[in-house]
Amino acid sequence: MTKFMFRTFASTLAVGVGLLATQAFAKSDITIAMQLEPPHLDPTSAAAQAIDSVVYTNIFEGLTRFMGDGSVVPGLAESWEISDDGMVYTFRLRDGVTFHDGTTMDAEDVKFTLDRATAEDSANAQKALFAGIESVEVVDPLTVKVTLSEPNGNFLFNLAWGDAVIVAPDSIENIKTNPVGTGAYTFGNWVQGDSITLNRNRDYWGDQPTLETATFKFISDPTAAFAAMMAEDVDVFDNFPAPENLPQFDADPRFQVLVGTTEGETILSTNNKQPPFDDILVRQAMAHAIDRQAIIDGAMFGYGTPIGTHFAPHHPAYVDLTGESAYDPEQAKALLAEAGFENGFETTLHLPPPSYARRGGEIVAAQLAEVGITAEIINVEWAQWLESVFRGKDFGLTIVSHTEPMDIGIYARPDYYFQYESTDFQALMDTLNATTDPDERTRLLGEAQRLISTDYVNGYLFQLAKLGVAKAGVQGLWANAPTAAIDLTQISWSE
Amino acid sequence: MLRYALKRLISLLISLAVASVVIFAVIEVAPGDPASFMLGVNAQEDTLAALRAELGLNGSKVHRYLNWVGGMLVGDFGTSYTYRTPVSQMIADRLWVSLPLALYALTLSTLIAFPAGIYAAARRGKPGDLAVMGATQLGIAVPNFWFAMMLVLIFAINLRWFNAGGFVGWGNGVWAGLHSLTLPAIALALPQAAILARVMRSALLDILGEDFMRTARAKGLSRRQALWRHGVRNALIPVLTIIGLQFSFLLAGSIIIEQVFYLPGLGRLVFQAISARDLIVVESVVMLLVFAVITVNFLVDLAYAAVDPRLRSRT
Numbered sequence: 001m002t003k004f005m006f007r008t009f010a011s012t013l014a015v016g017v018g019l020l021a022t023q024a025f026a027k028s029d030i031t032i033a034m035q036l037e038p039p040h041l042d043p044t045s046a047a048a049q050a051i052d053s054v055v056y057t058n059i060f061e062g063l064t065r066f067m068g069d070g071s072v073v074p075g076l077a078e079s080w081e082i083s084d085d086g087m088v089y090t091f092r093l094r095d096g097v098t099f100h101d102g103t104t105m106d107a108e109d110v111k112f113t114l115d116r117a118t119a120e121d122s123a124n125a126q127k128a129l130f131a132g133i134e135s136v137e138v139v140d141p142l143t144v145k146v147t148l149s150e151p152n153g154n155f156l157f158n159l160a161w162g163d164a165v166i167v168a169p170d171s172i173e174n175i176k177t178n179p180v181g182t183g184a185y186t187f188g189n190w191v192q193g194d195s196i197t198l199n200r201n202r203d204y205w206g207d208q209p210t211l212e213t214a215t216f217k218f219i220s221d222p223t224a225a226f227a228a229m230m231a232e233d234v235d236v237f238d239n240f241p242a243p244e245n246l247p248q249f250d251a252d253p254r255f256q257v258l259v260g261t262t263e264g265e266t267i268l269s270t271n272n273k274q275p276p277f278d279d280i281l282v283r284q285a286m287a288h289a290i291d292r293q294a295i296i297d298g299a300m301f302g303y304g305t306p307i308g309t310h311f312a313p314h315h316p317a318y319v320d321l322t323g324e325s326a327y328d329p330e331q332a333k334a335l336l337a338e339a340g341f342e343n344g345f346e347t348t349l350h351l352p353p354p355s356y357a358r359r360g361g362e363i364v365a366a367q368l369a370e371v372g373i374t375a376e377i378i379n380v381e382w383a384q385w386l387e388s389v390f391r392g393k394d395f396g397l398t399i400v401s402h403t404e405p406m407d408i409g410i411y412a413r414p415d416y417y418f419q420y421e422s423t424d425f426q427a428l429m430d431t432l433n434a435t436t437d438p439d440e441r442t443r444l445l446g447e448a449q450r451l452i453s454t455d456y457v458n459g460y461l462f463q464l465a466k467l468g469v470a471k472a473g474v475q476g477l478w479a480n481a482p483t484a485a486i487d488l489t490q491i492s493w494s495e
Numbered sequence: 496m497l498r499y500a501l502k503r504l505i506s507l508l509i510s511l512a513v514a515s516v517v518i519f520a521v522i523e524v525a526p527g528d529p530a531s532f533m534l535g536v537n538a539q540e541d542t543l544a545a546l547r548a549e550l551g552l553n554g555s556k557v558h559r560y561l562n563w564v565g566g567m568l569v570g571d572f573g574t575s576y577t578y579r580t581p582v583s584q585m586i587a588d589r590l591w592v593s594l595p596l597a598l599y600a601l602t603l604s605t606l607i608a609f610p611a612g613i614y615a616a617a618r619r620g621k622p623g624d625l626a627v628m629g630a631t632q633l634g635i636a637v638p639n640f641w642f643a644m645m646l647v648l649i650f651a652i653n654l655r656w657f658n659a660g661g662f663v664g665w666g667n668g669v670w671a672g673l674h675s676l677t678l679p680a681i682a683l684a685l686p687q688a689a690i691l692a693r694v695m696r697s698a699l700l701d702i703l704g705e706d707f708m709r710t711a712r713a714k715g716l717s718r719r720q721a722l723w724r725h726g727v728r729n730a731l732i733p734v735l736t737i738i739g740l741q742f743s744f745l746l747a748g749s750i751i752i753e754q755v756f757y758l759p760g761l762g763r764l765v766f767q768a769i770s771a772r773d774l775i776v777v778e779s780v781v782m783l784l785v786f787a788v789i790t791v792n793f794l795v796d797l798a799y800a801a802v803d804p805r806l807r808s809r810t
Binding site: 037039040046047048120121122123124126127128176177191192193195217218219220221223224227228230231233353381383384386387388390391402404405426486 | 526527528529531532533534535536537538539540541542545549553577578579580585588589643645647648651653655658659660661662754755757758759760763764767769770772773
């Protein structure tokens with residue numbers, strides 16, 4: 001017994017000394033928690049943002065890439081030339097880039113990637129990004145020529161998406177469980193349901209990142225998220241699910257809170273083809289019945305920026321149109337009366353699981369009730385929402401955050417679930433797509449924002465905030481989320 | 496005994512067959528399409544169709560049911576729609592967390608409940624009994640996730656004795672594995688222990704009124720000797736039933752605890768799979784749990800027969 005105890009004591013001591021020794025150097029590993037686990041690790045065949053959070057810029061890279069401030073910069077393409085008519089893009093690839101399996105990344109891989117995304121049986125969730133590609137041609141191993149069927153001012157932006165990262169034909173078969181890319185980190189291990197580990201890629205073409213290993217942990221329950229952070233089991237929580245806890249982290253010197261922006265326009269989606277919402281007066285009345293700040297305060301604990309149109313406020317081309325639908329219940333009632341609904345009407349309000357929808361929905365319903373509109377709340381899961389609301393279009397109202405970057409183009413699709421049909425808007429989008437001059441694009445984007453704002457297509461609520469929590473010593477985290485990504489190459493520990 | 500066992504076995508097989516039909520029907524009826532869940536809001540029609548074909552979602556329901564059952568009979572549970580790994584491997588991985596957790600919790604609950612129940616029965620009506628009964632009342636009334644959160648608050652956030660959740664994996668040693676399962680096991684065990692202690696107590700009290708207990712006392716055994724030699728042994732039948740039920744419950748019903756402690760167990764797998772409409776995973780795990788519950792009940796039936804010979808002839 002004493003011998004046993006002595007041994008235990010000795011080994012404890014040894015471990016303790018070992019810990020002290022490692023702590024003398026800067027930490028080279030990090031544990032990052034996120035709410036959802038990726039279903040698999042192929043960003044080019046699923047919509048799940050959790051996949052991009054783990055692999056984007058870490059394992060996989062595209063021809064172009066997003067930076068933390070939302071700008072698009074060269075990625076695997078060193079430079080490019082655009083023909084005068086805007087139809088032909090000639091990309092010059094970086095020399096000496098290898099995939100994690102040792103094979104060289106060259107023009108053939110780029111052709112393979114783009115052909116795979118546009119193919120008949122492509123499983124790419126954002127196939128529309130590649131819709132304009134007519135042909136991809138290998139000029140030499142480091143030069144690729146992409147020909148479009150019509151000019152597309154967004155093309156370089158589209159190529160920066162996680163859905164457009166460069167993959168290799170040799171490793172495509174097992175990409176979902178063993179992703180092989182060109183990035184600064186290689187895939188290490190995945191304990192399904194628990195964590196994914198990435199290791200630094202010694203052969204990376206760019207600068208070596210600081211962190212040796214990174215572990216992504218999946219904690220979906222908001223209470224568990226709070227506990228894991230407080231107990232310092234994890235170093236970073238990418239998008240903290242409980243805004244009500246943030247003041248507590250803010251007050252604690254052990255932690256830092258990062259409040260930034262996302263590309264998520266949170267809107268009260270309205271079925272524009274379903275009576276009475278086919279009447280613009282009714283939609284206008286609803287817009288004036290909603291008090292955005294009350295929703296932001298009540299549902300998001302003050303985090304979020306009011307929006308008056310479907311556009312991100314941090315974008316240079318944003319126009320503040322919140323005044324078009326200022327909170328004015330009296331005007332709302334008057335408009336309803338003018339539309340012939342003095343006594344209001346009944347409708348449904350479908351709410352998907354995120355708290356912005358569930359909590360926000362309660363407040364929206366109460367505000368609509370003030371002007372006489374009875375909205376019956378129906379809570380749905382995502383799968384159900386996709387089937388009945390999004391695809392079935394069987395709904396009156398719903399609350400959802402549209403997280404795709406620069407997605408105002410969805411208003412040009414009359415078959416899109418809120419069913420807005422405006423030839424003016426469609427013509428505007430066509431002009432925009434054919435325009436490459438930046439100033440002209442900004443002007444057109446402003447016009448588009450104004451059009452959907454004054455047509456009161458949907459109730460525009462707020463831009464979803466990105467709420468990150470991290471230990472005080474972590475540096476280089478993206479505060480904003482121009483796309484779903486946790487860029488490990490920039491992260492380090494302060495001494 | 497053999498005839499009895501055979502009869503039980505046939506009823507087990509029928510139950511399994513019926514369960515498979517019900518599970519398949521209920522899960523397939525739920526609204527939601529796995530393909531559109533995976534591809535999200537910007538997916539195009541042709542992409543969805545391609546994925547549906549790839550996942551084998553286009554066949555008739557009957558065809559898919561037969562495929563599923565046929566596969567399970569030879570140990571092939573199919574491939575997960577979302578993870579794209581074999582379901583049997585996913586279940587095996589998760590069982591390495593859920594099964595030890597259930598056993599750990601069951602051991603704890605038995606270790607707490609037996610002494611508490613016997614103690615209370617021996618001191619019926621006295622302050623000791625009242626204290627134990629009060630505590631068990633509390634244990635039953637308070638939900639286990641609340642216990643879980645309190646444990647995390649005290650032992651993980653304040654004292655830092657344990658991690659707030661997660662599972663380190665058995666690769667780091669048995670001790671490390673058990674250490675990370677301790678808080679969840681306690682949270683699961685406490686309410687179960689409360690129930691078990693009450694059952695133990697009332698079963699013992701029933702026995703204490705029996706004639707043979709008076710005989711035992713009359714032949715000169717002390718109260719304590721009679722309680723231990725004749726009472727506890729005879730009280731085991733109802734206690735065994737509850738333990739059997741509790742094991743099934745702990746295996747299948749730890750979803751909430753696995754969420755609170757973010758453990759990669761079966762419960763969490765089902766939870767994720769339901770929201771992602773990964774139907775094949777849901778069906779297979781639920782089927783496995785049904786199989787486990789029915790098998791445990793079968794074993795408990797056999798155990799009764801072993802403990803009480805009268806049961807063998809009755810059915």
